[in-house]
Amino acid sequence: MDIFLQQLINGLTLGSIYGLIAIGYTMVFGIIGMVNFAHGDVFMVSSFIGLTCFLLLTTVLGITSVFLVLAIVLVVAMIFTGLVSWTIERLAYRPLRGSFRLAPMISAIGMSILLSNFVQVAQGPRNKSIPPLVTDVIVLIDRDGYQVTLAYKQLIIMAVTAVCLGIFWFVVQKTSLGRAQRACEQDRKMAALLGVNVDRTISLTFIIGAALAAVAGTMYLMNYGVVNFSDGFVPGVKAFTAAVLGGIGSLPGAVLGGLLIGLIETFWSAYFSIEYKDVAAFSILAITLIFMPQGLLGRPEVEKV
Amino acid sequence: MQAGVSAGSREAVLPVALKDSAISAVLTFLVLTPLVGLRATEDSGGPLILTYRFGLVLIFAAIVAVLRFVLHLTLWRPGRIKGARRNAALASLAEKAEPLAKPVFFAFAIAFPVLAILAAGDLGSSRYYIDLGIYIMTYVMLGWGLNIVVGLAGLLDLGYVAFYAVGAYAFALLSTSVPLNDFLDGHLGEGFWAAWAFWLCLPISGLLAGFWGLILGFPVLRLRGDYLAIVTLAFGEIIRLVLINWVDLTNGGAGISSIPAITFFGIPFTSGDDGFAALFGLPFNAMHRIIFLYFVILALAALTALATVRLRRMPVGRAWEALREDEIACRSLGINTTLTKLTAFSIGAMFGGFAGAFFAVRVRFVSPESFTFMESAVILAIVVLGGMGSQMGVAASAILLIGGMELLRNLTFLKDPWLLGADFDPTLYRMLIFGFAMVAVMVWRPRGLVSSRLATIFLKERKKVSGDLVKEGHG
Incomplete structure (x- = not known):
């Protein structure tokens, strides 16, 4: 029972990160129907932006307040990752609208390879580790020497995720940008006829997705304290799995899927085998797509001629 | 009137170009600053420190600005007439050259070892070129x-x-299996399995891979295009992870070594009396095996090409291409789409299996390291850059990409302190260039290097099908 509770906490933390990345996949898929394969690498890039910003703040400017550092890193990472994502969309995806079916996907795969290797060249191939920022833990249960703990950093991750999702929900549901986005999702041509600037809306979708990925990237950096140029691939695929599991195109689905994937992964590692945890996630992806392509909360896809 | 318009637009070009290049320079600077301008550097075991390279970022920004400025004044200039005449001349030249491409390619490929030996001077020093050829x-x-x-x-x-x-x-696994070796040696004579393992396992490997293609393909081929891509990616990763973790069978990450070498249809390439050199009355040279390996892979590649050409003329091949263009139309015409996809998937997998067996016999060592997603991406990049569906395009892009990467490795002059410094490693840029090339080809030339081809079936005369006339691939 204690182990179960501990894994539940760990799983929800991991799941929050996956959920934040998954929103980027699901939003882009909803609006232009493409799998943004490079999104996992955008997440990795955001971690590196967070890393350099963190070093700038602590080693050069000498700021010691952890929360101030975290807040600034978060905002800076969101802004710059949004900029990176905007540039990617502009250069690699926008010219391909109206090209053949596989073109955006292939371009995104190229972009993913380009990003991870660019970071490898620019920042070096070795793991970059930072000292742990938040080390305090709350002991929830202490029984027979086994402690169930909730680390402050886990608490921060869940709280930041919840706040970001709240803001994001407000943007999508209540603002004119959100309305434009939903309109484009339903019918891009009709939305354009009604005066929605479709290109701008799509760009903003990419920026918002990247900003949420940057939140995940910063939280990832804080939680694990280490980042590598190849760290985008596996979390990217897992977050895509989360988006698919929740029902691609559905925003609550992405969060739900993220939490589920995080929980499945931690429980699988704890109770079965840690070596096969990635196999478990990848199998869920395959099984969901084969047997339940509409996911948990998604709408079944209707094929139109 | 026409002249007036173009004169007017010419004057308007300059401020637009200036503004655009200024904006792109600022953007480049902003995007690159946190990733290139600031570098988290390891400080000999201590904590990370920041190093600065703002000069480099400024250089990049300047390059982007100049490039965009030049493009605005030339290629993107409003009202610019495209060089249609030159393109037409080029096209007619390409049309004449195209039927020759395949024979020339294969003739060169067959003559390649001889040319390599002549170029290198003697047999031993041609090793590098022939290895590269393989x-x-x-x-x-x-x-x-x-x-x-x-x-x-x-x-x-x-x-x-x-x-x-x-x-x-x-x-x-088959060639290093001890019980199999004992069994076959006991029944068919000593050393049988070491001599014949590759030739007997080659078809088995291909069939096994094709069988796996069937098993994996069957459930997923109903999915739409990009889902299919992700699921195949997941399967690829699952197989690799199983290879790493199933230590009892595959020896895990350490891999399988001491795989028997290739034989000349049972005759080993050794210096002994029953070796290849002795039997053919040649002085022994280790290069014989390498040259033979080259011809084996050439034969396998030729088999792949030939099989593809033949299959395309059969109903199933036509169904593949029809399916690529429009799946719904195919279904309404009574084509069994699942079966058609499955054949393509498993036949492709079978040739991948042949190539895999060849890889194992060439390197004589396999480990999961060799089968990462990046390898898939490289192969995909070759196909995409070559022009999907065009065989000569794919061959050309394989030569260009793989040969080009090898060239990159040899660009040691870039390590000159005046250029990029001694710690510049050109091989790191390999995948970076691959990724960039994939994006660039999709944006500028989505049909790849070879963008038109002859129709497979025709009514009266064989006409050229331009890439623009079809939706997906070629023709």
Whole structure:
């Protein structure tokens, strides 16, 4: 029972990160129907932006307040990752609208390879580790020497995720940008006829997705304290799995899927085998797509001629 | 009137170009600053420190600005008449050259070892060139195999390397299996399995890979294009993770070594009396085996090409191409789409398996390291850059990409302190260039290097089908 509770906490933390990345996949898929394969690498890039910003703040400017550092890193990472994502969309995806079916996907795969290797060249191939920022833990249960703990950093991750999702929900549901986005999702041509600037809306979708990925990237950096140029691939695929599991195109689905994937992964590692945890996630992806392509909360896809 | 318009637009070009290049320079600077301008550097075991390279960022920003400025004044200039005449001349030249491309390619490929030996001076020093030839030819074959799946049937397969791995491991496991060795040696004579392992395992590896293609393909081929891509990616990763973690069978990450070497149809390439050199009355040279390996991969690649050409003329091949263009139309015309996709998927997988067995016998060592997603991405990049569906395009892009990467390795003059410094490693840029090339080709030339081809079936005369007239691939 204690182990179960501990894994539940760990799983929800991991799941929050996956959920934040998954929103980027699901939003882009909803609006232009493409799998943004490079999104996992955008997440990795955001971690590196967070890393350099963190070093700038602590080693050069000498700021010691952890929360101030975290807040600034978060905002800076969101802004710059949004900029990176905007540039990617502009250069690699926008010219391909109206090209053949596989073109955006292939371009995104190229972009993913380009990003991870660019970071490898620019920042070096070795793991970059930072000292742990938040080390305090709350002991929830202490029984027979086994402690169930909730680390402050886990608490921060869940709280930041919840706040970001709240803001994001407000943007999508209540603002004119959100309305434009939903309109484009339903019918891009009709939305354009009604005066929605479709290109701008799509760009903003990419920026918002990247900003949420940057939140995940910063939280990832804080939680694990280490980042590598190849760290985008596996979390990217897992977050895509989360988006698919929740029902691609559905925003609550992405969060739900993220939490589920995080929980499945931690429980699988704890109770079965840690070596096969990635196999478990990848199998869920395959099984969901084969047997339940509409996911948990998604709408079944209707094929139109 | 016409002249007036163009004169007016010419004057308007300059401020637009200036504004655009200024904006792009600022953007480049902003995007690159946190990733290039600031570098988290390891400080000999201590904590990370920041190093600054703002000069480099400024250089990049300046390059982007100048490039965009030049492009605005030339290629993107409003009202610019495209060089249609030159393109037409080029096109007619290409049209004349195209039927010759394949024979020329194969003639060169067959003559390649002789040319390499002549160029290098003697047999021993030609090793580098022939090894490179084998390496490139392996990718030509893999490209042609994947071309069946991606180029002809239009199924984006991101896990092609899984079948390469299945082929390699099938051969590696069978050829090093002790009980099998004992059994066959006991019944068919000493040393039988060491001599014949490759030739007996080659078809088995291919069939096994094709069988895996069937098993994996069957459930997923109902999915739409990009889902299929992700699921094949997941399968590729699952197979690799199983190879790493199933230590009892595959020896895990340490891999399988001491795989028997290739034989000349049972005659080993050794210096002994029953070796290849002694039997053919030649002085012994280790290069014989390498040259033979080259011809084996050439034959396998030729088999792939020939099979593809023949299959395209059969109903199933036409169904592949029809399926790539419009799946719903296909279904309404009574084509069994699942079966058609499955054949393409498993035939492509089979050729991947052949190439895998060849890889295992060439390197004589297999480990999961060789079968990462990046390998799939390289093969996909070759197919995409070559022009999906075009065989000569794929061959050309394999030579260009793999040969080009080898060239990059040799660009040691860049390490000159005046250029990029001694710690510049050109090989790190390999995948960076691959990724960039994939994006660039999709944006500027989505049909790849070879963008038109002859129709497979025709009414009266064989006409050229331009890439612009078809939706997906070629023709």
